[in-house]
Amino acid sequence: MQPDNMLSPEKQTILIVDDSPENIKILNQILRDDYLITVATSGDAAISHIKTRLNDNSNNPPNTNTSQHLPDIILLDIMMPSMDGYEVCRQIKNNPKTSDIPVIFITAKDEVEDEEMGFKLGAVDYITKPISHPIVKARVKNHLLIKRQHDCLRNSISILHHKAEILQQKAELGMLAAGLAHDINNILFVAMMIENLQYLIPDDLQERSMIDEHIKRAIESLEMGRDICHGFTNYLKDIGEEEMVHNFPPLLKPLDMFQRTFKVKLIKEIPPNLPYIKCKGSQIKRLVLNIFMNACQAVEAKKNGRIIIRAWSENERLFFSINDNGDGIPDHILPHIFEEHYTTRKDGNGLGLAMVQKIVNSHNGTIDCSTAIGEGTTFTLSFPVV
Ligand SMILES: Nc1ncnc2c1ncn2[C@@H]1O[C@H](COP(=O)(O)OP(=O)(O)OP(=O)(O)O)[C@@H](O)[C@H]1O
Ligand SMILES: [Mg+2]
Structure with missing residues (x-):
């Protein structure tokens, strides 16, 4: 067993298992510039190398990334004394902690049956002797790339599970x-x-x-x-709450109860067959309710106070407006109405429209306020339709 390179965090590791010094030399020459190479000269040495790495990992505290200590890929000769390549492969594939390590068999040319046997045992590929530089390079590179993508995917899945x-x-x-x-x-x-x-x-x-x-x-x-x-x-x-596809009129339902409390006249001009919107239903209800409450408060003291709610669709968006015939918003107040804690009411918190603005932003919506002193105020909103 001889580790030939210094540990480098970026380089992927290859375990070459072969009893022929000549083969080891050739593979080493081809791969050493790009990868970290470790060599085992027998099947037993390969298995004990892997077992040592597994023990090292299990002794480390959780969350330390030691998986790079295990080889990223194994180049495995078939014909070896004592334990042959098939047995090494079988043991690696039988252990869930090592079964993901890709194994490439090194065989003499034309040993078709050997190849079939290797694939059955879980090998990913073959390299035939005499060894060709470009083929070894390409195969190792491809399988290491797949391994890296596989590892990334597995990490993402485990993060998702955790989340x-x-x-x-x-x-x-x-x-x-x-x-x-x-x-x-x-x-x-x-x-x-x-x-x-x-x-x-x-x-x-x-x-x-x-x-x-x-x-x-x-x-x-x-x-x-x-x-x-x-x-x-x-x-x-x-x-x-998750975003869901909603029909708009049912989102206006809570207004009926508040209308009774405020004893305000509410006129709804809502056409049938409006397009649906994708939203968090309870948030849109709160948004509508807040604008409606402000409108109720604006017309509270009026003799003929009334509120009109209209809805229509235009350019792939659903529009609706809430209009009151209150006193309107003076010029010096208008720029501040969406600010958090800005209020002109004695018992107000100044949070209603700030929250409305946040809900509008999180739903890719728009909001516009037009107002005239003595005539009233209209808030117009739009949301993308599904
Ligand atoms: N329809 C309206 N007519 C007149 N003024 C309005 C209207 N809507 C909002 N305003 C003005 O905007 C201010 C901010 O409104 P906002 O809803 O954010 O807070 P608030 O109603 O004062 O308090 P609350 O947090 O209880 O809603 C109000 O205090 C009021 O001056
Ligand atoms: Mg309010």
Whole structure:
């Protein structure tokens, strides 16, 4: 056993197994410039070389890449005393840790039966004696290329498996967290009954103002808890959701409930047979809801407040607009409306349109706002159709 070259991380390694010094010399000359060569002069030496490499690898801590210590390819002579090439090949192919190493047999010309036998045992190719330089070079190069691609593919598959496992764990955690948020939300809902206490306590009771103050604080905390739960539940819904093909009108469904709460007149001008869009449904619902809530707030104080939602398709895109007849957006406010935390409302967070913008961007969409003081505001959006 004699390693002829220094270890080089880039070079692939070849194990030459042959009992003929002449053959070893020729193969070495042909291949040594491009590869790292190791030689075994018998079948037993080849097997013990591989076993040593396997033991080295198993003693190394995980994640250290020692697989290069195993040969990337084996050039194997068939006729050898004691253990012949077939037996060496059989043992290599029977071990799952080495079965992927390509084996090329070196045979005397015209030994067709030998070749068949070798292929049955799992060899990838043959080199016939007398050895031809260009053929050896080409065959070794091709099989090493295939081996490298195979290794890359296997690495990618194992990374994908790992990622799939992480995603699975995330999904399970998400389910747990969603269940928890849901339960806490229900508990908070019942606890909100504390609100009714203030109506039950007689006005003339001593310390009434103190009791009112405590109730107020408790309600504020409960409300905050419910807000956090809602935000959390929505977040979990979003991360677990895949993009799917959606028909647009059903995505407007949540508006009906909010329309009843705000008691606003909602006109829908939605033609039938609109093209479908590929999107995360819950995100588009949140987007529509946020623009709609802003419109509701804009017309809240108006006598004849109304909101019109239109949809149409044009140039492979689905368009829809939400128009209100509120006061419009003043020039000095308009450039800021999509900024995070920008709000002109007393109880606003300034997060609605910033979130809308993010959803639009992640769906390859567009958004446009046109507004006129005293007349109202229209947000127009578009998304690519499927
Ligand atoms: N339809 C509209 N009419 C008039 N002003 C609007 C309209 N839509 C948005 N705006 C203006 O844009 C600002 C930012 O809107 P955005 O939805 O981001 O935040 P917000 O409504 O103030 O708070 P929230 O985070 O609760 O949604 C609003 O405060 C308001 O000044
Ligand atoms: Mg808003």
